Amino acid sequence: xxxxxxxxxxxVLLAACASSGRGLRVAGSTSVxxxxxxxxxxxxxxxxxxxxxxxxxxxxxxxxxxHGVAGLGAVSRRLAPEESAQGxxxxxxxxxxxxxxxHPTNPLAAISRARLGRLFSGVAADWxxxxxxxxxxxxxxxxxxxxxxxAFRSLVGPVSPxxxxxxxxxxxxxxxxxxxxxxxxxxxxxxRMGGLKALAVDGRRPDEPGYPxxxxxxxxxxxxxxxxxxxxxRFVASPAGRELIRExxxxxxxxxx
Amino acid sequence: xxxxLQACALAAGAAVLLIAAFxxxxxxxxxxxxxxxxxxxxxxxxxxxxxxxxxxxVTAGALALxxxxxxxxxxxxxxxxxPALGTAVRPLLQALAGVPSVVYGFVGLTxxxxxxxxxxxxxxxxxxxxxxxxxxxVLPTIAAVGEDALRALPPTxxxxxxxxxxxxxxxxxxxxxxxxxxxxxxxxxLGLGRALGETMAVLMVTGNVAAAPRSPLDPVRTLTGNIAxxxxxxxxxxxxALFATGALLLALVMLVNAAARRASR
Amino acid sequence: xxxILSALAVTVTGxxxxxxxxxxxxxxxxxxxxxxxxLPARAGQSGGILPVLVSxGLLVGGALLLALPLGAGTxxxxxxxARPGRLVxxLRALTEALAGVPSIIFGLFGFSLFVIRLGxxxxxxxxxxxxxxxxxPTVIRTTEEALAAxxxxxxxxxxxxxxxxxxxxxxxxxxxxxxxxLxxxxLALGRALGETAAVLLTAGSDLGMPTSPLSPGxxxxxxxxxxxxxxxxxxxxxxxxxxxxxxxxxxxxxANLLMxxxxxx
Numbered sequence: 001x002x003x004x005x006x007x008x009x010x011x012v013l014l015a016a017c018a019s020s021g022r023g024l025r026v027a028g029s030t031s032v033x034x035x036x037x038x039x040x041x042x043x044x045x046x047x048x049x050x051x052x053x054x055x056x057x058x059x060x061x062x063x064x065x066x067h068g069v070a071g072l073g074a075v076s077r078r079l080a081p082e083e084s085a086q087g088x089x090x091x092x093x094x095x096x097x098x099x100x101x102x103h104p105t106n107p108l109a110a111i112s113r114a115r116l117g118r119l120f121s122g123v124a125a126d127w128x129x130x131x132x133x134x135x136x137x138x139x140x141x142x143x144x145x146x147x148x149x150x151a152f153r154s155l156v157g158p159v160s161p162x163x164x165x166x167x168x169x170x171x172x173x174x175x176x177x178x179x180x181x182x183x184x185x186x187x188x189x190x191x192r193m194g195g196l197k198a199l200a201v202d203g204r205r206p207d208e209p210g211y212p213x214x215x216x217x218x219x220x221x222x223x224x225x226x227x228x229x230x231x232x233x234r235f236v237a238s239p240a241g242r243e244l245i246r247e248x249x250x251x252x253x254x255x256x257x
Numbered sequence: 258x259x260x261x262l263q264a265c266a267l268a269a270g271a272a273v274l275l276i277a278a279f280x281x282x283x284x285x286x287x288x289x290x291x292x293x294x295x296x297x298x299x300x301x302x303x304x305x306x307x308x309x310x311x312x313x314x315v316t317a318g319a320l321a322l323x324x325x326x327x328x329x330x331x332x333x334x335x336x337x338x339x340p341a342l343g344t345a346v347r348p349l350l351q352a353l354a355g356v357p358s359v360v361y362g363f364v365g366l367t368x369x370x371x372x373x374x375x376x377x378x379x380x381x382x383x384x385x386x387x388x389x390x391x392x393x394x395v396l397p398t399i400a401a402v403g404e405d406a407l408r409a410l411p412p413t414x415x416x417x418x419x420x421x422x423x424x425x426x427x428x429x430x431x432x433x434x435x436x437x438x439x440x441x442x443x444x445x446x447l448g449l450g451r452a453l454g455e456t457m458a459v460l461m462v463t464g465n466v467a468a469a470p471r472s473p474l475d476p477v478r479t480l481t482g483n484i485a486x487x488x489x490x491x492x493x494x495x496x497x498a499l500f501a502t503g504a505l506l507l508a509l510v511m512l513v514n515a516a517a518r519r520a521s522r
Numbered sequence: 523x524x525x526i527l528s529a530l531a532v533t534v535t536g537x538x539x540x541x542x543x544x545x546x547x548x549x550x551x552x553x554x555x556x557x558x559x560x561l562p563a564r565a566g567q568s569g570g571i572l573p574v575l576v577s578x579g580l581l582v583g584g585a586l587l588l589a590l591p592l593g594a595g596t597x598x599x600x601x602x603x604a605r606p607g608r609l610v611x612x613l614r615a616l617t618e619a620l621a622g623v624p625s626i627i628f629g630l631f632g633f634s635l636f637v638i639r640l641g642x643x644x645x646x647x648x649x650x651x652x653x654x655x656x657x658x659p660t661v662i663r664t665t666e667e668a669l670a671a672x673x674x675x676x677x678x679x680x681x682x683x684x685x686x687x688x689x690x691x692x693x694x695x696x697x698x699x700x701x702x703x704l705x706x707x708x709l710a711l712g713r714a715l716g717e718t719a720a721v722l723l724t725a726g727s728d729l730g731m732p733t734s735p736l737s738p739g740x741x742x743x744x745x746x747x748x749x750x751x752x753x754x755x756x757x758x759x760x761x762x763x764x765x766x767x768x769x770x771x772x773x774x775x776x777a778n779l780l781m782x783x784x785x786x787x
């Protein structure tokens with residue numbers, strides 16, 4: 001038993017010289033996570049190194065890159081000025097459609113941006129107020145550090161403090177799927193997982209051109225990208241990478257507005 | 258050899274001091290701000306009173322259910338069950354205690370939350386859901402410690418009461434429970450400590466709304482849930498506020514444990 | 523009274539039976555060899571959980587590797603070497619205080635110290651170190667109890683035969699206390715399997731197969747949490763829960779058997 005204590009310094013040694021096992025760390029947006037995992041899988045299969053994906057939200061990803069804990073941050077919003085001021089560089093890989101989702105039995109099929117804003121700010125607290133059958137509105141939103149929440153705020157308006165908070169796009173989907181009176185917002189890849197109805201906003205469905213709730217999706221680095229991060233970014237911008245992005249429902253960067 | 262072992266002991270003892278000092282040091286810039294009534298990091302408000310209310314609501318609800326049930330189970334094992342049944346039931350309680358909290362959270366999320374929404378109204382994510390899940394988690398602790406307390410009583414207490422003409426219930430109520438009081442209080446306080454510190458299960462079923470609950474059906478956010486949700490991305494004053502919350506939580510739990518130790522003397 | 527208490531006992535045992543039955547009913551069909559030995563696909567929506575099992579084993583194993591020597595050493599010092607007095611009482615109070623610290627606080631501490639400041643990032647190393655701190659009180663407490671149960675005569679006999687204190691401990695006391703110490707290790711293992719919040723904050727949640735102590739890893743509890751909250755696959759979530767609960771119950775059973783064997787003269 002005492003000999004086990006001799007293994008302790010060995011463990012530390014192992015940790016120190018096994019940095020090759022780290023690979024590229026990508027951390028951040030849970031909205032982007034499904035896409036990031038698919039890109040990482042394809043990158044490794046095509047000869048690239050090992051890439052690990054971590055969630056936590058866009059701002060968590062930014063923090064991870066700033067602290068050197070991750071090589072790439074996945075963010076689903078624009079960088080704030082103070083973030084850019086610290087040397088962060090955003091590489092936009094595509095555009096995601098922020099999808100407003102309700103339970104499949106909800107009679108609502110379309111909504112204007114103004115009404116959506118009233119719903120989510122809490123001013124309209126009953127479905128009656130937006131033309132539906134009477135009943136309380138249960139808002140489901142992301143937490144404060146989420147890129148999706150920030151994008152929603154800049155595209156639609158603030159979220160009421162009485163909204164239910166879930167820590168990931170997938171969790172919002174679960175919450176809305178289980179409650180006929182709930183409404184939430186998720187990224188398009190998550191909305192496509194099924195079980196929900198996506199609302200048309202300002203007369204446009206998410207699969208139609210001109211859908212208003214569009215936000216950039218980026219990988220951020222501290223300073224110019226180097227090494228494995230640069231190689232991965234090159235793969236993402238390649239035709240193979242862009243095809244994968246398209247398959248997930250996003251618009252790859254450079255494909256037009 | 259002695260010095261090696263002494264070093265181990267000092268390191269182990271230092272661990273909790275290190276953790277406490279670390280949490281307090283990182284939280285110091287925000288220690289004043291956390292005692293406000295509004296939590297809105299984007300607006301610079303870091304008051305955790307709504308989360309304190311959430312934690313207390315969920316914990317109080319859990320204890321209201323788990324204390325009678327737990328002491329009842331302890332009494333069942335000491336007064337009612339034949340020894341063979343006792344040896345069968347006790348491992349079951351232990352198993353209930355061993356089930357990881359995330360499993361309780363999962364079952365709560367898939368079964369309890371929709372059931373509350375359909376049966377009682379509200380969003381389903383609620384203080385009630387949190388209290389119910391916590392009650393199941395805390396019950397085995399109260400039952401086990403309570404049983405130890407009751408078994409420690411001399412058999413003459415029970416025999417004497419019965420000899421004086423008391424019914425079994427009267428013996429329990431007027432003699433055994435008061436005599437075992439310090440041990441039972443310890444059991445309750447240990448359950449309280451565990452409930453306050455629980456994170457995952459309540460995070461999954463309470464809805465995480467940073468506002469004090471006005472009814473059991475309202476969603477709430479606990480102190481632990483607040484830390485878990487926001488830690489990944491908080492910076493500056495926000496981060497300090499989360500550490501200050503941690504310090505507050507630590508102080509609460511230490512207080513509760515100290516009370517348990519005092520009660521068991 | 524008997525009727526009420528019996529009804530309560532039936533309800534509580536029914537609760538556990540119901541919980542296990544639910545997990546089996548919804549998850550057993552997914553627990554196949556392919557599930558246990560296969561790789562996950564599409565973020566866990568299909569495929570198996572082999573990397574999760576491997577990460578869990580490595581993380582918990584690493585934590586025990588750190589906690590057992592440190593904890594056993596501390597217990598040995600407190601029981602065999604230290605003279606009773608304020609220092610010993612203080613150390614014991616400190617290690618008990620460690621037991622009361624909520625798991626999220628360990629997560630905070632581990633995240634700030636191991637992940638950020640020491641630069642280990644989200645890794646099995648960060649997770650194991652954090653988990654080891656959480657297991658320390660359990661190991662210390664059970665080892666101390668095991669050592670205290672060793673009869674004085676054994677120690678005195680060894681001394682009479684001319685052994686030094688350490689020789690007496692190594693050759694006589696430890697052998698006698700071995701099963702108790704092992705029980706403590708097994709109990710710690712059970713607790714470690716269920717930890718979620720602290721592990722998520724320190725070991726990360728990457729689904730890949732870990733290749734070094736600095737690789738991130740996803741444990742069973744974390745995998746269940748993610749599958750459940752993100753609605754990726756209800757069947758696989760139940761299956762993971764079933765495997766996790768089965769592991770914990772097996773560990774508890776092993777602990778009980780060891781304790782029973784240790785008590786036989």
